[in-house]
Amino acid sequence: DVKVTQSSRYLVKRTGEKVFLECVQDMDHENMFWYRQDPGLGLRLIYFSYDVKMKEKGDIPEGYSVSREKKERFSLILESASTNQTSMYLCASRSASQYEQYFGPGTRLTVT
Amino acid sequence: GIQVEQSPPDLILQEGANSTLRCNFSDSVNNLQWFHQNPWGQLINLFYIPSGTKQNGRLSATTVATERYSLLYISSSQTTDSGVYFCAVTKYNNNDMRFGAGTRLTVKP
Numbered sequence: 017d018v019k020v021t022q023s024s025r026y027l028v029k030r031t032g033e034k035v036f037l038e039c040v041q042d043m044d045h046e047n048m049f050w051y052r053q054d055p056g057l058g059l060r061l062i063y064f065s066y067d068v069k070m071k072e073k074g075d076i077p078e079g080y081s082v083s084r085e086k087k088e089r090f091s092l093i094l095e096s097a098s099t100n101q102t103s104m105y106l107c108a109s110r111s112a113s114q115y116e117q118y119f120g121p122g123t124r125l126t127v128t
Numbered sequence: 129g130i131q132v133e134q135s136p137p138d139l140i141l142q143e144g145a146n147s148t149l150r151c152n153f154s155d156s157v158n159n160l161q162w163f164h165q166n167p168w169g170q171l172i173n174l175f176y177i178p179s180g181t182k183q184n185g186r187l188s189a190t191t192v193a194t195e196r197y198s199l200l201y202i203s204s205s206q207t208t209d210s211g212v213y214f215c216a217v218t219k220y221n222n223n224d225m226r227f228g229a230g231t232r233l234t235v236k237p
Contacts, residue, residue, distance in 0.1 A: 047223060058132075058214060058227035066223065104169060115159045115178075115218075117225060119171035 019043070020120035022107055028126045035094040037123050039107030046112040048090035049074075050082065053104040053122075065090055066112070097127045130155045130219050134228035141205050141235050149200040149231045151215030159218040160191055162200050165230070166211045174200070174213075205235045 023038035041048065047066050051059040051074075061074030063082040071082050079101060083091045090109075094101055107120040131154040141147055151160075162174040175182050179193040186205075191198040202209055212230040219226075 049223070049225075056229055058229045059216075060227075061225065064223050072223070106169075106171065108171075110223075116161060116173055116176050117216075118173065119163075122169040122171075124169070 020107055020109055020118055022105075022120040022123050024123050025121060026124050026126075028128065029094075029097050030128055031098060033094075033097050033127075035097045035125065035127075037092040037094075037105055037107075037125070039090045039092070039109075039120055040088050041090075041109040041118075042088065043109065043111070043118075044087065045109040045118075046087070047110040048084065049108040049110070049117065050080075050090065050092045051106045051108065052076070053106055059106060062092065097125075099127050101125065102127045129224075130157070130217060130226050132215060132217055132226050132228035134213075134215055134231050136231060137229065138232045139234070141233070143205060143207060143235055143237050145205050145235075146201070146203045147205060147233070149202070149213050149215075149233075151198040151200070151228055153196050153198075153215075153217050153226075155196070155219055156193065157196075157217040157219050159225070160198055161216050161225075162189055162198070163214045163216065164209075164211050165214065171214070202233075205233075207235045207237055209233060210235050 049064040050062045065084040081093045108117040110117045163171045175189040181190045216227045
């Protein structure tokens with residue numbers, strides 16, 4: 017079974033703090049993704065990566081950056097957290113040769 | 129970009145009832161997936177179904193690609209079926225997955 021893990025289930029940070037969300041997958045997948053989920057909006061893609069050190073912007077990259085130094089790990093960085101970044105953050109991975117994406121358990125981030 | 133609409137937005141059932149969830153999409157797609165998000169937030173893959181019909185236990189799905197819709201059927205619903213069901217599609221490449229807003233299902237005992 018594919019396993020995608022995220023570093024925290026719940027996180028509370030203050031406005032202006034730098035926030036790191038970590039995601040690790042154990043299936044040697046080439047592609048990894050970060051989404052945020054807000055009520056009524058479904059999931060929206062922030063960034064994705066198709067290889068180590070490679071990244072592409074999704075629909076809502078503003079205020080976020082990412083890092084992929086190793087194939088199994090994809091980090092989402094909030095340089096200066098703001099209250100409008102309070103959300104559920106979901107990481108996913110996918111093999112380049114298959115279609116299905118597999119999701120981690122999510123991190124519910126609250127910025128106060 | 130491609131638009132994905134799911135209906136109904138909310139659905140409340142008694143245990144044992146059947147239900148049909150719908151996903152409409154605005155353009156041709158090369159990938160369609162159904163997910164179930166449980167009350168703890170975990171998204172679980174239900175079906176990869178760009179066309180045709182698949183069944184897995186009490187759940188089945190049908191996608192009519194030429195008419196741009198997909199249906200998810202849940203039979204003999206159980207309380208553990210509660211959660212949000214998402215439809216997601218990709219058109220050009222599989223990195224550009226678009227999600228609908230979801231259907232929130234509540235199954236009452």
